[in-house]
Amino acid sequence: MNSKGFFLRIGLLAVAIVFLVSIRTMTAAGVTVTVSDGVGTTDAGSGGQTEVSTGWTASGFYVTGTQVTISISSAATGTIVNCGTASTAFGGAAGSFGSFTSSTAVFTFTQNVATGTSGSLCLSFGLTTSTATNYSISMRATSSTSQYTTTDFGAALYYVLGGNEVQVTAQVPASLTFSIRDSADTANTNVCQLGVLSLAQVNYCSYRLRIATNAATGFTTTMQPNTLFNSNGYATLTAITNDTAFATGTEAYGIAVLGGASSGGRTSGGAFTNPVNEASATQDAALTFNVDSTPLNFTSATTVISYTAPFNASAAPSLNTTSLVTHGASINAGTPTGNYGHTITYRVTGSF
């Protein structure tokens, strides 16, 4: 072997030894990064300096001296600074920030950080802007010893001025409809013919109240007779006593039945299955507009039915979502002859 070959082989051997010695364990791991208020619902970005904590979990061992670079894109409007309470620890391991620019800041650990340690670092960014902006905040930590290198990296978005928000809006105009319908809900009507009264029977007539509204808090319906039930001022039929039955041969007039709509009221769940509210004894014990008689011995506007949410009348004809009003009359032998009548005015008021 000549000397040239000898030294060449020595050199190559040295290279191989050095190469083997220099082999190190290296890990590069993407980590899940979180930022404080990563939702976008709380936003201090329009006011200038904004403190944002960037958090993650170390995928490997960070030795003392490990540096973490926190970057923001687009760049802040000024040099990044420490938070009001400066970050001094990550999961209990001490360190501090330095090397501030408008887009980066470098944190240097002065203690080891064990694998799997979770923590966060806080920085104050100048995010003064008048437009919606989504900032990318990233971290990169590189820890290196003679045995290994750990590189963690990741990013999350910080939403400013609703950069991730869409406002959805709609306007629903108010609506309120009311009509007096025949008893089958097939046509409008404004008469209720009791016909010729006799001692042999009780006469009835009926009509329906069709009410629909999208008033958020419902509606109230009142009825107001212009007079008592009379024969052009000459005689007045005796009003039925509340909750008593009409009887053949007994003079009486009034509401025989008020059958409120059994469905159509909007429920809290959005269905339209609730019945209308009939006026009851809690409102006036002498005027209970429900399944039995109610006198019409008043001339003031009196509530008969109501509901506290929108009410939806189904397509006509509907016997469930309309309210049936039945008048009854009977006479005795002393009832004066004549044409009896009065006009009842209904008013529906939406509670918008």
Place this chain on the structure above:
Amino acid sequence: MRVILARSLVVVFLAIFPVALFAMTSTNYGVEWDSINIGGTDDGVSANYGLQDTVGEHATGLSDSESYQLSAGYRLADDYIPSLSLVVKTQESQVRSAYTSFSQGGLTVTVNDASLFAVGNYLSVVENEGLGEVVAFGKVVDVTGNIVTVDAWQGDVASMSVSPSGSDDYAYRLEGKSAAFGMILPGEGKTSFTAVDVVTNAQQGYTVSIQGLNGLHSASSTIRDVADGSVTLGQEEYGTRSVGSFASSSSTDLAIPTSTQRVIQSSNASAENHRSGVIYKLSIDGSTPTGVYEDTVLYRLTSNF
């Protein structure tokens, strides 16, 4: 022999200090990052020139498999900056133009009023506007005469007619933040549209999700969420349909959850302008409470690095 020994020492030196040299700079020039195989130098300085380069590396970058991740390249850990970008652009209901033709291959739409659109705007083309509409969208790269050209179409592109036949076909500018249904009456169906554009270098992809803050609500009422897969005319329902090749569940109308997030777009790879769209849909009935309704929909991008 001395020459041979010197060369050997140089080789040994370079093997020991493959990364210990420094970037090159000068007053007038700088070249970022250098390496020459394992003998690369980082910094070289002269009076007028600087060099920071890498030469001789092969197949650098990040790659991964199910079990392993490789960071290949001398400078990789230094120059890899994780990044995310989420753009959310919503239809401006008052900035629209009727259009007369749509070209899928030509990436164009011919509109009646091209002055509404500018290069850089996002644009949507809505055919048969309403609950059954189809939508294509893209980013404007050219406006010449009445022809607007986009960089790429996304959405219901294959369903778009070359020449729309009705009077309910419009091109909208997508530079807003409010999906405004406007006034709605029973029996009407209203829509709006938001485009989402994602850029990220996260190798394992990303997820975009939406969440409503309170539902579509007024001071006293909340519009019912769609629950049967379709917002139907005459019924009180509110929901969305996603469109685009990166969209999730694009065949049905779904509610916007308020207590959880719903994924609308995802990928298991990095993204360069991955786009999807969200069509908001609303229908009411005669008893939908009157009022001014609003909801705030949050879009969130989560990347998987």
